[in-house]
Amino acid sequence: MFRRFLFWLLLPVTALQGLWLRRRALRLPGAPGERRGSCGEGEPLHLLALGDSIIDGVGTGHVEESLPVQFACALAGELGQRVEWLIEGQTGNTVDDVLTCLDAVEEGYAADVILLSVGVNNVTGLTSTRYWRARLEELLNLVGKRFPDARIIFAGLPPMSRFPLPPQPLRFSLGLRATTLDRIASSLIASHPNARHIPTRINPAEHGFCEDGFHPSAESCTLWARELALTESRRETA
Numbered sequence: 001m002f003r004r005f006l007f008w009l010l011l012p013v014t015a016l017q018g019l020w021l022r023r024r025a026l027r028l029p030g031a032p033g034e035r036r037g038s039c040g041e042g043e044p045l046h047l048l049a050l051g052d053s054i055i056d057g058v059g060t061g062h063v064e065e066s067l068p069v070q071f072a073c074a075l076a077g078e079l080g081q082r083v084e085w086l087i088e089g090q091t092g093n094t095v096d097d098v099l100t101c102l103d104a105v106e107e108g109y110a111a112d113v114i115l116l117s118v119g120v121n122n123v124t125g126l127t128s129t130r131y132w133r134a135r136l137e138e139l140l141n142l143v144g145k146r147f148p149d150a151r152i153i154f155a156g157l158p159p160m161s162r163f164p165l166p167p168q169p170l171r172f173s174l175g176l177r178a179t180t181l182d183r184i185a186s187s188l189i190a191s192h193p194n195a196r197h198i199p200t201r202i203n204p205a206e207h208g209f210c211e212d213g214f215h216p217s218a219e220s221c222t223l224w225a226r227e228l229a230l231t232e233s234r235r236e237t238a
Contacts, residue, residue, distance in 0.1 A: 003176045004129070010173045017170040018124070025165060026212040031057025031066050035087040039069070040076025046110060047072050047085040048147075050101050051117035054155065055089025059210025063087070065218035067155075067225055068115055074229035075113070086111075094121045095135040102142060111150045113232065114143060119157040119185065123177045133184050140192055152195035153232060157182035158202045165213030198231055200224070 030053070038044075049055045049068035057066030064070075072085040086109070088101040098118045118139075122132055143152060160166075161175020182199075189197040202209075207220040216224065 003180050007173055007176045007180070010169050014170040014173040017167055021166060021170070025214070028058050028210065028212050028215070030089075030091050031060050031063040033057075033063030035063070036085065037069070037072075038082055038084040039073035040080075040082045042081045044082045044084050045075070045079065046112045047075070047083050047115065048105065048109070048111035048113070048150075049085065049087045049089060049115040049117075050098055050143075051089040051115075051155075052093040052098070052119075052121055053089075053091040053215060054117040054120075055087060055093075055115070056091045057087075058091050059212060059215035060218040060221055065221065067117075067216075067221040070221050070225035071115060071228050074225045075232060078229045078233035089117070092121055093118065094125060094127065095119070095132065095139060097121075099135070099139055099142065102139070102146070105146075111147045114147060114150050114152045115155065115228070116143070116152060117155045119181050120160070120178070123157070123160065123174055123181060127181075129180060129184060132181050133188065136185060137188055140188060140195060144192060144194065148194075150194065151232070151235065152189075152192065153228060154185060154189050154195060154197045155228070156185065156197055156199040158200040162202065163214055164209055196231075196235065198228060201227075 054067055057063050060066045068085055068087050072083040076083040088104055095118050157178045159175060160178040161172055163171060166174055186197040189195045202216055207223065208217040210217045
């Protein structure tokens with residue numbers, strides 16, 4: 001409750017900073033490259049990546065360096081299988097947009113693992129906590145209904161208070177809001193037996209950002225992908 005109060009208390013100042021930042025910030029495109037491919041050898045496992053700019057590979061240079069593809073290749077190495085990946089994500093996507101992405105997935109596609117990244121644009125778009133909870137619950141239910149046997153990995157909202165780009169107090173305020181939405185996401189996911197919330201630990205002191213100061217670099221996505229793959233492989237073999 002205190003975090004929410006502080007976030008709204010700072011809003012008159014941070015809203016002006018946010019408008020200034022939208023006009024001045026460097027905007028990078030999604031990573032070029034095919035949105036479908038495979039890694040590894042052996043029995044196939046199908047990975048569906050849904051979400052926002054993290055799924056779209058912003059700042060990584062090429063789709064092969066994006067988090068979804070690096071995760072697919074790291075998972076293939078951990079499991080000794082071929083991982084066939086499909087990317088359905090776009091920069092700027094909110095939870096509403098990801099619901100639309102889900103509709104775009106071809107009928108009959110059978111996902112075994114779903115990587116889901118969403119929430120940052122709901123933070124910057126000032127989505128209410130009530131709306132975030134309701135729409136994320138709807139998304140999780142629809143994913144579970146369409147892919148009942150799939151294991152869902154929700155990449156937790158990043159610690160936005162550590163992003164290099166936003167000035168203070170906007171950076172602090174974004175961090176407060178991201179923490180609030182991520183806690184809601186974690187509590188919702190806990191009620192879905194096939195879903196798992198994995199916190200996102202991006203620290204500028206240890207992980208590089210791309211030149212926009214808002215998205216992780218390809219090297220950081222490598223480390224992130226390895227952590228996700230290791231966690232998923234342990235769940236697979238448990």
